[in-house]
Amino acid sequence: xxxxxxxxxxxxxxxxxxxxxxxxxxxxxxxxxxxxxxxxxxxxxxxxxxxxxxxxxxxxxxxxxxxxxxxxxxxxxxxxxxxxxxxxxxxxxxxxxxxxxxxxxxxxxxxxxxxxxxxxxxxxxxxxxxxxxxxxxxxxxxxxxxxxxxxxxxxxxxxxxxxxxxxxxxxxxxxxxxxxxxxxxxxxxxxxxxxxxxxxxxxxxxxxxxxxxxxxxxxxxxxxxxxxxxxxxxxxxxxxxxxxxxxxxxxxxxxxxxxxxxxxxxxxxxxxxxxxxxxxxxxxxxxxxxxxxxxxxxxxxxxxxxxxxxxxxxxxxxxxxxxxxxxxxxxxxxxxxxxxxxxxxxxxxxxxxxxxxxxxxxxxxxxxxxxxxxxxxxxxxxxxxxxxxxxxxxxxxxxxxx
RNA sequence: GGGAGGGUAGCGAAGAGGCUAAACGCGGCAGACUGUAAAUCUGUUACCUACGGUUUCGGCAGUUCGAAUCUGCCCCCUCCCA
Numbered sequence: 001x002x003x004x005x006x007x008x009x010x011x012x013x014x015x016x017x018x019x020x021x022x023x024x025x026x027x028x029x030x031x032x033x034x035x036x037x038x039x040x041x042x043x044x045x046x047x048x049x050x051x052x053x054x055x056x057x058x059x060x061x062x063x064x065x066x067x068x069x070x071x072x073x074x075x076x077x078x079x080x081x082x083x084x085x086x087x088x089x090x091x092x093x094x095x096x097x098x099x100x101x102x103x104x105x106x107x108x109x110x111x112x113x114x115x116x117x118x119x120x121x122x123x124x125x126x127x128x129x130x131x132x133x134x135x136x137x138x139x140x141x142x143x144x145x146x147x148x149x150x151x152x153x154x155x156x157x158x159x160x161x162x163x164x165x166x167x168x169x170x171x172x173x174x175x176x177x178x179x180x181x182x183x184x185x186x187x188x189x190x191x192x193x194x195x196x197x198x199x200x201x202x203x204x205x206x207x208x209x210x211x212x213x214x215x216x217x218x219x220x221x222x223x224x225x226x227x228x229x230x231x232x233x234x235x236x237x238x239x240x241x242x243x244x245x246x247x248x249x250x251x252x253x254x255x256x257x258x259x260x261x262x263x264x265x266x267x268x269x270x271x272x273x274x275x276x277x278x279x280x281x282x283x284x285x286x287x288x289x290x291x292x293x294x295x296x297x298x299x300x301x302x303x304x305x306x307x308x309x310x311x312x313x314x315x316x317x318x319x320x321x322x323x324x325x326x327x328x329x330x331x332x333x334x335x336x337x338x339x340x341x342x343x344x345x346x347x348x349x350x351x352x353x354x355x356x357x358x359x360x361x362x363x364x365x366x367x368x369x370x371x372x373x374x375x376x377x378x379x380x381x382x383x384x385x386x387x388x389x390x391x392x393x394x395x396x397x398x399x400x401x402x
Numbered sequence: 403g404g405g406a407g408g409g410u411a412g413c414g415a416a417g418a419g420g421c422u423a424a425a426c427g428c429g430g431c432a433g434a435c436u437g438u439a440a441a442u443c444u445g446u447u448a449c450c451u452a453c454g455g456u457u458u459c460g461g462c463a464g465u466u467c468g469a470a471u472c473u474g475c476c477c478c479c480u481c482c483c484a
Contacts, residue, residue, distance in 0.1 A: 223440090250438080257439050287437060318438050355431075358446060364432045375452090393431075395438060 029062025072125025
């Protein structure tokens with residue numbers, strides 16, 4: 001099976017500008033392609049993860065990826081798919097975030113010997129001269145056309161600043177720049193990037209007369225059509241200090257039945273033949289698939305050891321055993337009697353005592369496997385010395401030691 | 403620059419002087435049922451030293467026994483006209 005067919009079979013390809021050309025280029029391993037990453041936070045999240053996996057697949061087939069970090073475009077903020085104005089980041093934030101991204105990417109993509117490049121568009125964008133840019137590039141864009149782009153339409157009602165309106169031009173310029181300086185002939189991105197990407201191919205055509213190609217990756221949506229990676233507590237991060245390997249594992253372990261196989265296909269490197277086998281499995285084996293999904297992804301992000309730990313911890317916990325080895329733990333400075341509610345707040349299991357009180361009253365808290373119904377329970381110092389395991393709801397465990 | 407309409411809890415949206423810690427929907431959390439899923443049902447959802455107390459309805463200053471609700475100024479947003 002060719003690379004392109006495999007990508008298609010895995011459900012990764014959303015839109016392409018020229019299917020035949022793209023197919024030929026990437027199957028032959030001849031493409032130099034780029035994918036942009038906006039440095040809006042100091043860690044990549046699981047939406048980026050999918051993109052990195054995609055990059056990896058292409059790299060394995062001999063293509064050369066360029067990870068373009070948007071140190072320049074980040075200063076503008078992409079309005080695509082957004083209903084609100086983005087917070088404008090400072091240069092310091094952006095540069096810090098870029099550095100963090102780079103570190104995380106190196107775990108997935110092989111950057112040795114020029115097999116892949118990591119470039120920050122701040123290099124050229126921040127030094128652009130307004131007048132020059134207007135004459136050089138601005139002349140190639142039709143405002144009428146830009147306004148008709150889907151990504152701006154929804155913003156026409158709510159308001160779109162000139163700053164954001166220029167994002168498309170900057171992104172297009174990136175592609176043009178990479179095309180000229182690095183021989184980059186293809187851009188990939190999330191499906192919400194389609195119009196920005198087309199802007200680039202058209203700019204290249206106008207400036208150089210050459211063809212460049214764009215392909216979008218299917219957005220990672222769950223069966224309800226919502227973007228994956230968002231939880232009530234925020235995004236699911238790849239940085240283990242922001243989302244622990246255990247939580248990461250649990251996130252994928254708990255996906256909808258309807259999504260499990262789809263995600264295995266899109267996100268893992270498990271051969272398609274094996275996945276097709278799983279498709280025939282009886283529905284009672286759905287949990288095996290979810291475990292596999294969670295384990296594989298955790299392994300890719302955090303390494304085999306941490307993935308195994310996360311898996312073991314989860315298995316133990318949900319089979320009634322207590323494996324406190326890999327449980328999130330709070331260590332107190334000193335052992336002294338403490339009210340349960342205070343402890344819940346301290347461990348961040350609840351945001352306020354009021355909520356803790358409610359949980360206890362509704363029977364949502366257990367301490368060392370004993371369901372608690374006394375709001376004023378005090379945890380004794382000697383128990384803290386031994387270590388106390390708090391269970392909140394069905395799935396959240398936390399150990400406290402002093 | 404001119405005119406109109408707005409800013410209420412995580413979000414959407416009621417309330418138009420005391421009965422309002424603020425309807426309703428979504429989301430979140432918990433309980434039941436399950437498979438660590440979905441659906442469904444139930445409870446709950448400002449904070450605290452909790453049968454009581456404290457601080458909330460863009461900000462500030464007033465009117466009043468009493469203000470999310472009335473007045474003035476300020477900030478922000480949207481729409482229409484230029």
